[in-house]
Amino acid sequence: MTFVAAARSSPLLAERFEDDRPLDQAGWDEVQRAAGDLLPLAASELRYCSPTPRSRATGDALGYAPLVQLALRDCDMGRWRGLTLGEAMAREPDAVDTWLADPRSVPHGGESLLGFISRVGGWLDTRPVEEGGRIVAVAEPSVIRAALVYALKAPPSTYWNIDVRPLSSTAVTGRAGRWNLRLDRPSGQPSRT
Template identity: 85%
Template structure:
């Protein structure tokens, strides 16, 4: 299974929890520059995406015609939904610190990091594997980070140390309980501005 990170919807400092904004112009431009390298993934037998507008738009723009998977939705951030990390920190600094330190914490009233990782991992474990078929999934970077933590059986705290760039690809192969990871990278045609 190859994960493709959705194109940008906002510059990194303006990224919001459970951001439902569509692709901005810079995101559309990124998809066009990366299309040459990412279009071949449209030949995958199974094509999925997160339910966010930018994941769906990225998949559609690349010709994937992906099937939305609710299990690939972003972490439920409760009352912090729509806030940036900085805004949440300004409102509830102790709660944010607690949430960052404890993967079971839900001070925002939503889903814990551990539950999020388990949900995404559970979806990954139900995908067909080792049958030679290709699968592609366009997802938010947070969802891909959760899948990687799960696939590697890494401690939940490692989630914060994984950087997934827009339109980068990462492949996991194997089967439930035994996943292998391959970093494919960011398409070379893309230039960061």
């Protein structure tokens, strides 16, 4: 299973909770630059995407023709939907502190971080596994972070320490309950830090 992070729809500092905006011009330009590395994933037997406009557009632009998966939607942020973290902090600083510290909390009235990780992990565990079969899913960076925390059986607080960049790819191998993170780079590719 290879996850591809959707191209951006806004400057990174203006990322909003449950951002439903389409790709901006910078996002389209990024897709064009990354296409050479990501196009081979179009040969995957199963191709999925989260329901956001930027995930669908990224998958379509890369030739994946992905099937939308509601389980790959972003975390339900309740009344914080559409806000940046800074805006939520300015309105409800104590609630944001609670949310960041307790993965079971839902001060925004939406979904807990633990519930989000479990939902994405449940989807991951239900993917058909065939020897040598390939699956690709284009999703929001937050969804990929949740999938990695689940796959690695890491504490939920690990979610905050995973950086998923737009149009990066991350692979997990294995099957339900036995996932492994695979880190590799195609030969001849320079490392990016």
